[in-house]
Amino acid sequence: MIHRLSLRFRVFLFFVALAVGNCAALTVGLFLGYQRLGNPDDLNAFISGGVAAGFVILGLITWVWYLFDINVAKPIERLAGGIRARTHADVAAEMDHTPARYLGDLAPAAMAATQHLSDARNALAEAVARETTRLAAEKERLETLLSDVPVGVLLCSPDHQLVFYNGHAVGLLGSLDAPGLDRRLFDYLHDAPILHAYARLLETDDPDAASDLLCASTAGSRVLAARMRLLTDLSACAGGQARPGYVLTLRDVTADLAAHATREALMDELFDRLRRPAANLQAMIGVLSEQQVGLTEPLDRALRTEVTGLTQAINDLAHRHDAARADWWPLSMTRATDLTAAVQVLLAPEDIALHCHTSDLILRCDGFEIVALLAALVTRAAPGRSDFRLEIAEDGAGALITLDWAGPPLPVSELDRWLAAPLQVGMADVTGRTVLSLHATELWPEPRPHGRARLCLPLREARLAHGRPAPIPRGVVYDFDLLSKSRNAEVLNTRLEDLTYVVFDTETTGLLPSEGDEIVQIAAVRIVNGRRVGKEVFDTLVNPRRTIPPASTQVHGISDAMVVDAPGIEEVGRRFHKFAEGAVLVAHNAPFDMEFLRRHELGIGRVFDHPILDTVLLSAVIFGQSESHSLDALTHRLGITIPEEARHTAIGDTVATADAFLKLLPVLKARGHVTFGDVLAEVRKHGRLLRDLNI
Structure with missing residues (x-):
């Protein structure tokens, strides 16, 4: 010991x-x-x-x-x-x-060793400088290209955490706060369509397969057309070793769908209003002809010809309009076996047996919505009926989906009522009728012999499954460490490099929160996968609802006039809590900053129970308690320069603390403190210097 x-x-x-x-x-x-x-x-x-x-x-x-x-x-x-x-x-x-100076040759030997190490580093840096410059130029061109692509691009890990996003995706996600690395995708998009597409791609044996889907943002009610493609060759995931990440491209079709729906409603109304007069006119001519009311044979024949031609023209145009409407919507090619398997999975919790018979077909449809519709129909038809069978068979250029059962047939009025109800798939405006309209098709009931009945759902486009042609090579490849990052719910046992950190600092009206001093500014930055993310910054003024003393203004430069329109600590505290969600908090002299936050937890409505690291204690672990551990002393020892204009500003001190923390991490690891628990046990030995806040 x-x-x-x-x-x-x-x-x-x-x-x-x-x-x-x-x-x-x-x-x-x-x-x-x-x-x-x-x-x-x-x-x-x-x-x-x-x-x-x-x-x-x-x-x-x-x-x-x-x-x-x-x-x-x-x-x-x-x-x-x-x-x-x-x-x-x-x-x-x-x-x-x-x-x-009293240690003999030890100090000169140490200086010689560190100088030799510095020379070796310089030599290595010179050796790779030219290659680094070339790679940096290519990286800059690639980032510029991706930032200007007119679609949103998201790269996600297997557990649906954001690894990459471009600028266009920020606007498409429609959140009040910009997306952040290592945050869950489902904070911004509804999860059901994405999980369905991801599961379907995992089940296919085609590494180049892609899935088209429609999804909706959680904020702003945007409808997005998306395409998902897995990143890793599925053969690398054989045996359950690992799941691949995926890339998701997004395009906002909210306005297009609204305009298209308006046009569709207008065209449907047009055809409906023309069909009925044409049919009535044809019937009236037939009656007049039978009663021989003043019509000569040539006139009768001419009227019949014109009315028949008008009726055929309307029906033909309506048919062509339905076909064009089906082609316009972003539908993907889905295996019929995937559809039936997904329906069986959804029905399993309902304890409803479904027997499936499926031809080897690939259907053009929105697999998620068709599965939801079929599962809803079976669930609603189950009372009083049994022995459900789902069949997907080839039908001309398309396919026919039939759902039959033993029991009474389904009345048309009841079917219409079911189709008008939401499918309960996470979006209230998705009904059976909208699914049918999306696919330009209809659903009707039919009686069957031997006490059976069925529902028929045709799809316009299908083909027999066969091998895909060789894919066109995709030239853009990136290697992100976050895709293989292992996650551990036990923070104490998690390696330091696997944790996400939020480094923060506050500026206040004074040093005594118990006597009424309040926060006037909070700033924070995020450290993900061992690097500070430059564009993920939290920096805001806070209205302290009290006068800022002139002595405090001289230190941090924040006056009463600057915070008069700033939000209060309740709003800022909630936003900061969201920014720091799932991260370890890092601060210099953390007890001071945390006391200001924790005394407002009731008003904020959040508890700041994050794991905490204090760079004062980390400095004591590495350099000993006898050294000075002020932020200036620590940054000076680590070769970090704080610009004079940034000192004693929340964001300036935050960036300096983050850079110091990043330099302390490898030193801690070299001393054998690999996990968060290792570091916690070590800093608690310096409790005489500063109180550790981890419970």
């Missing part, structure tokens, strides 16, 4: 043991001398001499310990911290070897 103690404490224990040993030896020697002398009158003299000698010994040992601590142990600890900082944190500043 002693190897876990610091060097200075072990040296101190050594001198304590030396002092105890000397005092014990002196006591034993005096006792033996007194026993040998055998004169009781000399006892006081022995005791006086022993006490005096003991104090002299203790004083000498204390003096030697103090000199050893100041000139040996403390310089060794400082030298070790400096070496680790230059080894693991890439600090280029030369070490100050003056405090280690």
Whole structure:
């Protein structure tokens, strides 16, 4: 256990043991001398001499310990911290070897080693500089291309966390807050269509398959046409080793669908209003002809010809309009077996048995909505009926989906009522009738012999399944570490590099929250996968609802006039809590900032129970408690420069703390503190310096 103690404490224990040993030896020697002398009158003299000698010994040992601590142990600890900082944190500043002048050749040897390491790094940097420049130029061109693509592009990990998004996607997702890396996709898009498409792509054996789908944003009610494609070759995921991530391209079709729906309604009304007069006119001519009311044979024949032609023209145009409408909607090619399997999965919780017979077909349809419609029909028809059978068979250029059962047939009026009701798939405006309109088809009931009945649903386009042609190579490839990032719900056992961090700082009206001081500014940045995400920044002023003292304004530069229109801590606290969701909070002197936030938890409506790391304590772990651990001292030791205009601003101190934290992480790892729990156990040894906030 002693190897876990610091060097200075072990040296101190050594001198304590030396002092105890000397005092014990002196006591034993005096006792033996007194026993040998055998004169009781000399006892006081022995005791006086022993006490005096003991104090002299203790004083000498204390003096030697103090000199050893100041000139040996403390310089060794400082030298070790400096070496680790230059080894693991890439600090280029030369070490100050003056405090280690009594350590002989140790300090020059350490300086020589760090200088050699610095030279090796420079040589390596020069060796890769040209290649790095070329790759940086290509990366910049690729990012420019992706940012200007007129569709939203999202890259997601297997558990649906955002790994990449372009600028166009920010507007399409329609959220009040911009999307963030490592956040769940379903914070922005309804999950049901996406999960269905992802599961269907996982089940196919075609690594180049893509799925077209319609999805809706959770905010703003945007309807988006999307295409999903898996990123990894499915053969790499065989045996259940891993699931692939996927890329999702998005296009806003809200306005197009609204305009198209308006045109469709107009055309439907037009054809309906023309069909009826044409049919009535044809019937009236037939009646007039039968009653021979003043019509000559040529006139009768001419009228019949014109009316018949008008009726055929209207029916033909309506048929062509339905076909064109089906072609316009973004429908994907879906295997019939996938549809029937998905329906069976949805019906399993309802304990409804469904027997399926499916031809080897690929259908052009919205698989998610067709599955939801069929499952809803079976669920609603189940009372009083049994032995449900679902069949998908080839029907000319398309396919016919039939759902039959043993039991009474379904009245048309009841079917119409079912089709008008929502399908309960996460979007209230999705009904059976809208699904049929989307596919330009109809659904009708039919009686069957032997006490059976069925529903018929034709689809206009289908083909026999066969091998796909060789795909066109896709030239844009990216390798993102987040796609293979392992996730662990137990934060204590999670490696430091696998955690997401939010580094934050506050500016306040004063230093005493218990006496009414309040926050006037909060700033935060996110660290994901070991790097600070430059564009994911939280920075806002806060109305403290009290006067800002002039002395505080001189420190952070925030005046009463600047915060008069700023939101209160309740609104800002909720936004900050959302920004920090699922992350470890990092701050310099965290108890100060957290006290301001936690005293407003009731008004904010959120609890700040995040795991917390304090860079003051991390600095003490690496450099020892005897060093100064102010933000200025820490950044100076790590070679970080804080611009003068940014010092004592929330965002300036936040960025400096984040950069310092990123340089401390590899040093912690090099000392064997690999997981969050390792670091937590170590910082708690420095509780005398600062209180740890993790419960």
